[in-house]
Amino acid sequence: MGWQRGTDGPPCPGGHALRGENQMKTIAAVVDDIYEDLELWYPRLRLEEEGWKVIVAGPAAGKTYAGKHGYPCRTDAAFSDLRASDFDGLLVPGGFAPDKMRRDTHVLGLTREIAGSGKLVAFICHAGWVLISAGVLKGKRATSTVGIRDDMVNAGALWEDSPLVVDGNLVSSRTPADLPVFARGMVDWLLSH
Amino acid sequence: MGWQRGTDGPPCPGGHALRGENQMKTIAAVVDDIYEDLELWYPRLRLEEEGWKVIVAGPAAGKTYAGKHGYPCRTDAAFSDLRASDFDGLLVPGGFAPDKMRRDTHVLGLTREIAGSGKLVAFICHAGWVLISAGVLKGKRATSTVGIRDDMVNAGALWEDSPLVVDGNLVSSRTPADLPVFARGMVDWLLSH
Numbered sequence: 001m002g003w004q005r006g007t008d009g010p011p012c013p014g015g016h017a018l019r020g021e022n023q024m025k026t027i028a029a030v031v032d033d034i035y036e037d038l039e040l041w042y043p044r045l046r047l048e049e050e051g052w053k054v055i056v057a058g059p060a061a062g063k064t065y066a067g068k069h070g071y072p073c074r075t076d077a078a079f080s081d082l083r084a085s086d087f088d089g090l091l092v093p094g095g096f097a098p099d100k101m102r103r104d105t106h107v108l109g110l111t112r113e114i115a116g117s118g119k120l121v122a123f124i125c126h127a128g129w130v131l132i133s134a135g136v137l138k139g140k141r142a143t144s145t146v147g148i149r150d151d152m153v154n155a156g157a158l159w160e161d162s163p164l165v166v167d168g169n170l171v172s173s174r175t176p177a178d179l180p181v182f183a184r185g186m187v188d189w190l191l192s193h
Numbered sequence: 194m195g196w197q198r199g200t201d202g203p204p205c206p207g208g209h210a211l212r213g214e215n216q217m218k219t220i221a222a223v224v225d226d227i228y229e230d231l232e233l234w235y236p237r238l239r240l241e242e243e244g245w246k247v248i249v250a251g252p253a254a255g256k257t258y259a260g261k262h263g264y265p266c267r268t269d270a271a272f273s274d275l276r277a278s279d280f281d282g283l284l285v286p287g288g289f290a291p292d293k294m295r296r297d298t299h300v301l302g303l304t305r306e307i308a309g310s311g312k313l314v315a316f317i318c319h320a321g322w323v324l325i326s327a328g329v330l331k332g333k334r335a336t337s338t339v340g341i342r343d344d345m346v347n348a349g350a351l352w353e354d355s356p357l358v359v360d361g362n363l364v365s366s367r368t369p370a371d372l373p374v375f376a377r378g379m380v381d382w383l384l385s386h
Contacts, residue, residue: 037264041231042238049239049373070263071230180242 025052025190027120028082029091030107030130031075032058036095037067038176039124043091046183052190054091057082059104068095079106084113089190094125094145102133112136115169120193122171122186124178128152131170141167143174169193218245218383220313221275222284223300223323224268225251229288230260231369232317236284239376245383247284250275252297261288272299277306282383287318287338287368295326305329308362313386315364315379317371321345324363334360336367362386 027047031040044054058065058075065073079101090111092098101107111134115121123131128144129151131137138156143165152159163178164171164185171189173182220240224233237247251258251268258266272294283304285291294300304327308314316324321337322344324330331349336358345352356371357364357378364382366375 037230037262038234038238042235045231045235045372045376046239046242049377067262067264069230069260069265071260072262179238183238184242 025050025088026086027052027054027089027091027190028087028110028114029054029056029093030058030079030097030101030110031056031065031073031093032097032100033065034068034095034100035065035073035093035097036125036176037069037071038179039093039095039127040067040073040091041071042179043093043122043183043186046187047091047190050187050190055082055087059100065097079104079110082106082110084110084117084119087114087119089120089122089186090114091186092121092123092127092130094123094127096126098126098129102130108134118169120169120171120186120189122182122189124173124182125175128157128172131155132157136170140170141165142170142172144172145175218243218281219279220245220247220282220284220383221280221303221307222247222249222286223251223272223290223294223303224249224258224266224286225290225293226258227261227288227293228258228266228286228290229318229369230262230264231372232286232288232320233260233266233284234264235372236286236315236376236379239380240284240383243380243383248275248280258290272297272303275299275303277303277310277312280307280312282313282315282379283307284379285314285316285320285323287316287320289319291319291322295322301327311362313362313364313379313382315375315382317366317375318368321350321365324348325350329363333363334358335363335365337365338368 055076057077057079061078115136125145132155142157143160144152164181171185248269250270250272254271308329318338325348335350336353337345357374364378
């Protein structure tokens with residue numbers, strides 16, 4: 001795939017197979033400036049805690065993007081480097097980064113392909129915007145920050161006010177307050193698929 | 194204890210007993226300005242993912258402290274509100290907050306009491322400074338950021354360059370890169386005690 005891992009924040013502790021019995025999984029995460037810091041980092045570190053690999057992609061590879069509160073994240077890859085077939089799932093964090101990422105054709109193509117192939121697509125808070133623009137929400141149960149509820153409903157989602165909504169391969173939560181159940185939902189989904 | 198839970202960042206999702214079989218645990222965390230954002234938040238959310246309660250204390254209750262990278266954390270309690278007997282363990286995050294917290298007699302007393310009663314004391318990165326000033330490291334295996342290795346050794350610790358060091362009830366890690374093993378180490382310790 002050609003990327004080099006590198007982070008300004010915590011680098012990947014890859015290689016710590018903390019649960020030896022787990023099958024290796026590789027998850028793509030997408031990022032851009034003003035991402036919600038914990039909505040990227042909590043699930044990322046949690047998946048790494050399982051011994052799995054998380055590849056973080058942004059507009060450019062090897063560049064550092066700043067969270068809404070300032071936490072830096074250096075990308076392993078560019079959006080255009082990612083191939084859906086290399087991944088077991090996709091994580092889309094919130095913040096205002098989704099407002100930018102939804103304009104990127106590679107992000108939208110990746111989201112559509114991963115969603116369409118029945119692999120995990122996990123999204124939280126404002127991340128629903130990316131799924132709206134990828135056109136994958138019609139008739140699907142999902143949640144988001146209440147701020148984009150109307151956009152979700154207008155895109156055909158069956159919106160629920162719940163900490164964790166799982167509809168097939170779509171796993172969604174509302175806000176950073178839901179992160180513990182969101183990450184556990186991702187882990188449980190990946191362990192059972 | 195008199196505190197009111199309240200956070201500017203993610204509030205406690207308390208009540209989600211994600212693993213119904215877990216016994217309730219209550220863990221104290223200490224914070225001050227320039228705390229390392231993820232070294233507080235990753236273990237905090239991870240413990241909450243287990244269905245446990247984390248009470249975050251700072252110099253004052255109900256005040257917001259800013260992480261090294263800017264992530265806000267609103268305290269549930271003041272250092273002086275905490276009683277060791279109310280907790281199953283203590284989390285001390287790193288960053289430069291420990292340089293301030295080691296001067297607080299309540300933080301030092303709490304650390305000594307929790308360490309002395311055989312309950313969990315988990316510390317990462319620069320947090321070792323607090324344990325040094327509490328005088329609880331002599332003859333104990335521990336790790337820290339390499340930046341304070343000399344201070345740890347001079348305080349009598351048997352310093353190791355390892356992602357996770359567990360000596361009795363002292364659980365330590367080096368940097369944010371160790372967070373997945375650090376948090377898993379805390380969870381495993383609490384589940385088995």
